[in-house]
Amino acid sequence: MDTDINTFWEVLLWSFWFFIWIAAIMIWFRCIFDLFSDPTTSGWGKVGWSLVLIFLPWLGALIYLIVRGKSMGERQMAAVAEAQRQQQEYIKSVAGTSAAPADQIASAKSLLDSGAITQQEFDALKAKALT
Numbered sequence: 125m126d127t128d129i130n131t132f133w134e135v136l137l138w139s140f141w142f143f144i145w146i147a148a149i150m151i152w153f154r155c156i157f158d159l160f161s162d163p164t165t166s167g168w169g170k171v172g173w174s175l176v177l178i179f180l181p182w183l184g185a186l187i188y189l190i191v192r193g194k195s196m197g198e199r200q201m202a203a204v205a206e207a208q209r210q211q212q213e214y215i216k217s218v219a220g221t222s223a224a225p226a227d228q229i230a231s232a233k234s235l236l237d238s239g240a241i242t243q244q245e246f247d248a249l250k251a252k253a254l255t
Contacts, residue, residue, distance in 0.1 A: 152181055155188045158196045161203075228253035 129135055159165065159173050176184040189196070223231070232249040235241045241249070 148182055148185070151189070152177065152185045154196075155185045158192070158199065159188070162195075162199060225253040 129138060155177060156174075159170055159177070165173070173184075173188065177188065178184075180187075229250050232241070232246050232253070236243065236246040
């Protein structure tokens, strides 16, 4: 058997098959990750799908995509939405909440009374708090 690659078309063909194998492996792993991240599938269901995906990897992945493809997308979208919600909560917790204008003015007044700021600085802080 001659395994030398001599022409452009042979290189193109090998590249095509290499791409197909990489894509198939990515799909197979995506099915495995989805299977084990699905909380609604029972343990026995996970065992059954695992056996199908292990012993019939490419056919099993295609069957998995046909049977559970829609719910795969829904779970992925729910996971993305949850990650965005957690990110928003984190940003809010890090940024903190600004004090109410009355609290800001009271704080500025106490600084004015203690002599830490001048009347002009107090007026500027008061105007900023009211905007």
